[in-house]
Amino acid sequence: PGSQGCASAPSVSLQYGLYSSFMGCFVYCFLGTAKDVTLGPTAIMSLLVSSYAFHEPVYAVLLAFLSGCIQLAMGLLRLGFLLDFISCPVIKGFTSAASITIGFNQIKNILGLQGIPRQFFLQVYETLRRIGETRAGDAVLGLTCLAVLAGLRAMKSHLPPAAPAEPLAVRISYLIVWISATARNALVVLFAGLVAYSFQVRGSQPFRLTGSIPQGLPAFRPPRFSLAAPNGTVPFQSMVQDMGVGLAVVPLMGLLETVAIAKAFASENGYRIDPDQELLALGVANLLGSFVSSYPITGSFGRTAVNAQSGVCTPAGGLVTGALVLLSLAYLTSLFYYIPKAALAAVIISAVVPMFDAGIFWTLWRVKRLDLVPLCVTFLLCFWEVQYGIVAGVLVSGILLLYSIARPPIKVSEGAVLLVQPGSSLHFPAVEHLRDSVCSRALAASPPRFVILDCCHISSIDYTVVVGVAELLQELHRHGLSLAFCGLKDPVLQVLLSADLEGFQHFSSWEEA
Numbered sequence: 454p455g456s457q458g459c460a461s462a463p464s465v466s467l468q469y470g471l472y473s474s475f476m477g478c479f480v481y482c483f484l485g486t487a488k489d490v491t492l493g494p495t496a497i498m499s500l501l502v503s504s505y506a507f508h509e510p511v512y513a514v515l516l517a518f519l520s521g522c523i524q525l526a527m528g529l530l531r532l533g534f535l536l537d538f539i540s541c542p543v544i545k546g547f548t549s550a551a552s553i554t555i556g557f558n559q560i561k562n563i564l565g566l567q568g569i570p571r572q573f574f575l576q577v578y579e580t581l582r583r584i585g586e587t588r589a590g591d592a593v594l595g596l597t598c599l600a601v602l603a604g605l606r607a608m609k610s611h612l613p614p615a616a617p618a619e620p621l622a623v624r625i626s627y628l629i630v631w632i633s634a635t636a637r638n639a640l641v642v643l644f645a646g647l648v649a650y651s652f653q654v655r656g657s658q659p660f661r662l663t664g665s666i667p668q669g670l671p672a673f674r675p676p677r678f679s680l681a682a683p684n685g686t687v688p689f690q691s692m693v694q695d696m697g698v699g700l701a702v703v704p705l706m707g708l709l710e711t712v713a714i715a716k717a718f719a720s721e722n723g724y725r726i727d728p729d730q731e732l733l734a735l736g737v738a739n740l741l742g743s744f745v746s747s748y749p750i751t752g753s754f755g756r757t758a759v760n761a762q763s764g765v766c767t768p769a770g771g772l773v774t775g776a777l778v779l780l781s782l783a784y785l786t787s788l789f790y791y792i793p794k795a796a797l798a799a800v801i802i803s804a805v806v807p808m809f810d811a812g813i814f815w816t817l818w819r820v821k822r823l824d825l826v827p828l829c830v831t832f833l834l835c836f837w838e839v840q841y842g843i844v845a846g847v848l849v850s851g852i853l854l855l856y857s858i859a860r861p862p863i864k865v866s867e868g869a870v871l872l873v874q875p876g877s878s879l880h881f882p883a884v885e886h887l888r889d890s891v892c893s894r895a896l897a898a899s900p901p902r903f904v905i906l907d908c909c910h911i912s913s914i915d916y917t918v919v920v921g922v923a924e925l926l927q928e929l930h931r932h933g934l935s936l937a938f939c940g941l942k943d944p945v946l947q948v949l950l951s952a953d954l955e956g957f958q959h960f961s962s963w964e965e966a
Contacts, residue, residue: 473747478775484734487715505699518743520704525736533728543846546831559798565591590659598799609634645796660793711752758804874907884921909940
């Protein structure tokens with residue numbers, strides 16, 4: 454379902470959505486680290502590609518090749534650690550907003566409406582304005598499919614295990630129910646297709662159908678590095694210049710989306726992912742995908758949710774998915790014609806609804822309210838554009854992280870001397886904060902007090918901090934005060950001595966300190 458809907462975004466033929474749907478499945482099976490993630494075309498990536506590929510399949514395929522090269526290079530350089538800056542609140546905000554936007558995006562298919570815009574707020578407005586145009590057949594089928602899917606999911610979660618001592622008939626019944634509940638998505642689509650076909654045979658059709666898709670496998674060939682145009686040939690250099698900033702935006706958003714989805718499902722299911730390996734998998738998938746006329750792919754939230762709800766246990770599930778797409782392209786595209794869009798919409802809605810986590814807002818309110826800021830920023834901006842929401846959430850998280858580095862907790866205890874104890878390592882943004890904390894208390898006291906800097910929590914400092922502490926020493930000396938150090942750790946002491954600044958020369962060894 455996703456591949457057909459996404460292919461329409463860049464205004465290329467529907468089969469390009471299917472061409473983009475199988476290579477990622479095979480590659481991720483061998484290189485991926487999250488059992489649920491499925492790589493493929495998404496609406497977000499398709500809209501980005503449409504912006505930079507000018508609705509030209511040749512540009513889109515070349516963009517997949519170049520994006521794959523960039524992502525592969527990042528993986529080989531082990532730059533995946535940069536993705537560790539995607540915090541849990543950002544991921545929760547993204548998944549919660551994505552579940553709403555993707556789910557509501559399917560309401561138009563449940564109601565049988567056409568011509569609904571893709572932007573979320575316009576989508577909500579148009580859907581509510583035109584709700585009177587709802588097609589009864591699509592609505593009844595879609596709601597029925599939703600009810601069946603919800604019932605089968607509940608049945609699976611409450612199904613007691615069959616003991617080996619149970620009669621054979623009971624064990625067979627358990628197996629039938631378990632298979633039906635696990636394969637509920639396929640069964641619902643199959644049932645809906647048969648219903649639509651029976652109406653077609655009778656000469657009436659109350660449902661909106663998927664429609665015809667050209668049959669046949671794509672040729673395996675390298676992407677074209679030039680484009681024939683009416684007034685000549687567009688060379689590779691010109692094509693790259695035309696795509697411009699898209700060569701940075703598309704691969705970056707692809708890996709952000711993939712890792713955000715992988716982290717979300719990994720945290721839900723209690724396993725870990727390797728960001729460097731995810732980069733390699735995505736890069737190789739885009740690189741090889743361009744040889745089968747694929748446009749850029751990324752982690753698909755909808756298909757990953759369907760995977761998780763279907764009970765997939767390992768990345769090897771991608772082999773089955775990829776094989777089914779190839780089989781469909783070769784022989785079954787004619788059968789897709791009869792699949793009602795309402796049934797596919799019900800499958801997607803059923804898969805993404807459980808990803809909405811309303812409880813995270815209350816949890817963060819209790820645990821650390823400041824974390825609500827990146828959560829809410831990500832959540833709200835994802836309704837505008839998902840990529841903006843993720844980037845904004847990462848930026849806000851980064852600002853909060855930098856603020857904690859620039860303003861570390863400093864405990865000041867007053868007595869015969871002033872004991873100053875930073876609560877963490879010191880880096881250059883924190884120098885002025887440390888100097889202000891010491892001078893404001895040491896010089897304001899009556900009489901002024903000597904200062905002891907307790908470094909027991911400081912495991913690293915940089916050169917700017919050394920210079921700042923040296924200036925602090927000089928300022929205290931001008932007022933007849935001294936600064937002593939205690940609890941110095943060896944790495945910190947080595948930095949102080951290596952700087953060879955005035956005031957530190959008497960620290961000739963760790964023992965003297």
